[in-house]
Amino acid sequence: MPKRWYDDACGTALALELVGERWSLLIVRELMYGPRRFGEIKAALPGISANVLTQRLESLEEAAILLRRKLPPPANVQVYDLTAWGCESEPAIMAxxxxxxxxxxxxxxxxxxxxxxxxxxxxxxxxxxxxxxxxxxxxxxxxxxxxxxxxxxxxxxxxxxxxxxxxxxxxxxxxxxxxxxxxxxxxxxxxxxxxxxxxxxxxxxxxxxxxxxxxxxxx
The missing domain is CATH 3.30.1050.10 (SCP2 sterol-binding domain)
Structure with missing residues (x-):
């Protein structure tokens, strides 16, 4: 990660560094059951700005929690999707x-x-x-x-x-x-x-x- 918030070896501290910024965990939730376009994620999260959503998506991609890909024709649009490791966060979010x-x-x-x-x-x-x-x-x-x-x-x-x-x-x-x-x-x-x-x-x-x-x- 480009920055560290805590001088702490605990996995919980690292989890907060990965998804602890405002909106990050909710973005992960929105992608849990399938890929979404940028506009679809924004529509599902009232109150988030396009700028903040862009920043959070970039951070989550850098952390290997999600990835960007293009859907095949005829859709042919860019979507955001969780990685296999990103999907493993579901039990923690549910708990x-x-x-x-x-x-x-x-x-x-x-x-x-x-x-x-x-x-x-x-x-x-x-x-x-x-x-x-x-x-x-x-x-x-x-x-x-x-x-x-x-x-x-x-x-x-x-x-x-x-x-x-x-x-x-x-x-x-x-x-x-x-x-x-x-x-x-x-x-x-x-x-x-x-x-x-x-x-x-x-x-x-x-x-x-x-x-x-x-x-x-x-x-």
């Missing part, structure tokens, strides 16, 4: 996020990007609740599309909509989905207000909604 949600300062009604929503599902999945549940979920959040493969006590996420998912969930913002998954509101009530659309096998969708739980707040 940090789960720890922070126990704070009274955590507001589950705030803005969440598509990648953040998908990571929250992977993070807040309650062990043992899935049982024999196994299906493919296609989720659209605004302009973002994801495929989630549910089964074996895990949720595997990739960008892009599955061709024939068993269940589809569509919303313009994350709030109605969060209200169902973590607020435990009936999906029908949210659908009636027009903020959520669920298609496919609704019994699977109902079982899916019961898989998640926010951790208890600290006293």
């Amino acid at each position: 940090l996020g789960k720890w922070a949600t126990r704070s009274p300062l955590h507001d589950p009604t705030s803005y969440m990007s598509g990648a953040s929503l998908m990571m929250s599902m992977r993070t807040l999945l309650v062990p043992g609740r899935m049982g024999d549940l196994a299906f493919t979920l296609g989720l659209r959040l605004g302009a973002d599309h994801f495929t989630a493969t549910i089964g074996g006590e895990d949720i595997v996420v990739a960008r892009g909509m599955a061709e024939a998912p068993d269940v589809t969930i569509e919303a313009e913002t994350a709030f109605p989905i969060l209200a169902v998954l973590y607020g435990k509101l009936p999906p029908e009530a949210i659908e009636a207000e027009g903020g959520l659309r669920i298609g496919g096998e609704r019994d699977l969708a109902a079982r899916f909604a019961g898989l998640f739980e926010l951790p208890a707040k600290i006293a």
Whole structure:
């Protein structure tokens, strides 16, 4: 790295030097489930300037956390993608996020990007609740599309909509989905207000909604 913040051999200190600058870790989160163009990353991170995003992308590339590449025709555009080592940061980001949600300062009604929503599902999945549940979920959040493969006590996420998912969930913002998954509101009530659309096998969708739980707040 071109600069060192800490005179400390601890790996945690080095981790902060790699991704501790403002926005860096959130950029990594946005790239966790597939490559993104510059404008797509910026749109997913309200408040970041183009100049700061450019600086952070350059720093993360220098640190071998991400790389730039060009998609083949017909797309033929430059994208940013995590390296294999960069992808290995997901468990650490998930653990940090789960720890922070126990704070009274955590507001589950705030803005969440598509990648953040998908990571929250992977993070807040309650062990043992899935049982024999196994299906493919296609989720659209605004302009973002994801495929989630549910089964074996895990949720595997990739960008892009599955061709024939068993269940589809569509919303313009994350709030109605969060209200169902973590607020435990009936999906029908949210659908009636027009903020959520669920298609496919609704019994699977109902079982899916019961898989998640926010951790208890600290006293």
